[in-house]
Amino acid sequence: MPVKVKRKEHINSAARNLFRERGYSATSMRDIASTVGIEVASLYNHIDSKESMLQQICFTMAEKFLAIIPLVKHLQERPEEQLKEAIRLHVLVITSHADESAVFVHEWKHLSEPHLSAFKKMRNNYEGFYRDLIRRGEELGLFKNIHEKFVMMVLFSSINWLYDYYKPNGKLNPSQISDIITDIFLNGIKNN
Amino acid sequence: MPVKVKRKEHINSAARNLFRERGYSATSMRDIASTVGIEVASLYNHIDSKESMLQQICFTMAEKFLAIIPLVKHLQERPEEQLKEAIRLHVLVITSHADESAVFVHEWKHLSEPHLSAFKKMRNNYEGFYRDLIRRGEELGLFKNIHEKFVMMVLFSSINWLYDYYKPNGKLNPSQISDIITDIFLNGIKNN
DNA sequence: AAACAAAACTAACACTCGTTAGTTTAAAAA
DNA sequence: TTTTTAAACTAACGAGTGTTAGTTTTGTTT
Numbered sequence: 001m002p003v004k005v006k007r008k009e010h011i012n013s014a015a016r017n018l019f020r021e022r023g024y025s026a027t028s029m030r031d032i033a034s035t036v037g038i039e040v041a042s043l044y045n046h047i048d049s050k051e052s053m054l055q056q057i058c059f060t061m062a063e064k065f066l067a068i069i070p071l072v073k074h075l076q077e078r079p080e081e082q083l084k085e086a087i088r089l090h091v092l093v094i095t096s097h098a099d100e101s102a103v104f105v106h107e108w109k110h111l112s113e114p115h116l117s118a119f120k121k122m123r124n125n126y127e128g129f130y131r132d133l134i135r136r137g138e139e140l141g142l143f144k145n146i147h148e149k150f151v152m153m154v155l156f157s158s159i160n161w162l163y164d165y166y167k168p169n170g171k172l173n174p175s176q177i178s179d180i181i182t183d184i185f186l187n188g189i190k191n192n
Numbered sequence: 193m194p195v196k197v198k199r200k201e202h203i204n205s206a207a208r209n210l211f212r213e214r215g216y217s218a219t220s221m222r223d224i225a226s227t228v229g230i231e232v233a234s235l236y237n238h239i240d241s242k243e244s245m246l247q248q249i250c251f252t253m254a255e256k257f258l259a260i261i262p263l264v265k266h267l268q269e270r271p272e273e274q275l276k277e278a279i280r281l282h283v284l285v286i287t288s289h290a291d292e293s294a295v296f297v298h299e300w301k302h303l304s305e306p307h308l309s310a311f312k313k314m315r316n317n318y319e320g321f322y323r324d325l326i327r328r329g330e331e332l333g334l335f336k337n338i339h340e341k342f343v344m345m346v347l348f349s350s351i352n353w354l355y356d357y358y359k360p361n362g363k364l365n366p367s368q369i370s371d372i373i374t375d376i377f378l379n380g381i382k383n384n
Numbered sequence: 385a386a387a388c389a390a391a392a393c394t395a396a397c398a399c400t401c402g403t404t405a406g407t408t409t410a411a412a413a414a
Numbered sequence: 415t416t417t418t419t420a421a422a423c424t425a426a427c428g429a430g431t432g433t434t435a436g437t438t439t440t441g442t443t444t
Contacts, residue, residue, distance in 0.1 A: 030402095041423075045420075222431085
């Protein structure tokens with residue numbers, strides 16, 4: 001593997017980490033450079049611009065999340081089981097990409113057009129998948145009859161902070177985390 | 193009421209709104225000034241500094257949330273009922289201060305010391321109250337036995353996005369919102 | 385009408401921002 | 415060893431940052 005790729009990855013990793021810790025706007029290229037240990041101008045031998053790094057993070061993560069959809073749809077099971085599996089995979093993506101997930105959740109608004117619109121579209125697609133799942137569950141009488149958008153947002157908000165909680169050597173591993181979340185959430189919306 | 197207070201409130205309101213919409217770092221004093229319709233320098237006849245506005249928002253909200261604790265403790269009821277009431281009040285604060293809540297949740301990290309530490313302390317106190325409530329519920333066998341911190345964070349994350357969902361003339365009013373959240377959450381963690 | 389205070393203004397300071405140009409050093413290929 | 419390429423450097427640009435100084439306008443109080 002050429003040195004260039006290593007450096008590039010080092011820069012992107014520093015950017016991920018700083019974007020997460022301080023936010024995109026409060027992170028300067030000089031911050032990134034000094035973290036990596038080179039001069040500011042040298043960054044531009046490896047990356048295109050500050051925003052290109054944000055774009056890369058946001059869209060790479062969006063694709064990772066969207067890739068969950070066909071995997072789950074393919075199961076052809078009941079909404080409850082599909083939701084369980086979706087949550088499991090979602091938690092897996094977050095816990096294995098904590099920095100990127102934090103940036104994905106909080107910093108996308110600093111994207112400029114047309115990337116901002118493209119991002120929102122992808123996110124809407126992803127959220128729509130969960131809304132459909134929840135609506136189908138409600139129609140089958142499995143879930144309580146609550147406005148699906150509301151339930152979907154409760155679900156996402158219950159999941160999307162996990163990048164903050166999860167520590168690779170912490171008490172709970174990703175599988176245990178998604179079991180607990182699934183348990184709380186599905187029992188919470190279950191019709192009985 | 194003197195004109196000065198009105199202007200001051202106008203400035204703070206614009207700041208709240210822009211801090212929420214674009215984030216603290218991405219909001220310039222010139223943005224605020226042009227929203228209000230005056231020159232940048234004129235802002236300083238009314239406010240001390242950019243950060244002082246952030247401080248005011250964060251600490252005012254922290255106090256509003258902390259004020260919930262004695263109200264709930266005074267009830268002397270079971271953890272379940274206390275939790276219900278706490279959620280009800282918390283939702284009420286959020287829905288009646290949407291902009292400030294968003295800033296409170298996301299922008300506190302841009303506080304400088306010693307305010308940052310003071311803020312974290314207040315937040316820890318508040319979170320500790322909920323953890324205690326949850327632990328007591330677990331000890332009484334009312335709730336599932338899950339690490340309280342985890343449950344507490346699920347609860348907060350389920351609640352703290354509401355500034356985004358709630359619209360004064362939307363489908364659900366604050367009371368309905370807290371009923372649904374309480375229903376989902378308490379059924380989710382209930383031992384049965 | 386005169387005096388005072390509040391709040392607006394213009395102008396600027398010292399600094400940071402992302403980024404580019406041009407140059408030198410280090411490494412790889414010939 | 416020479417040539418080429420990648421990656422570092424120094425220096426700087428133009429724009430934007432929060433904030434202050436000093437001045438003028440506006441509105442209120444005597």
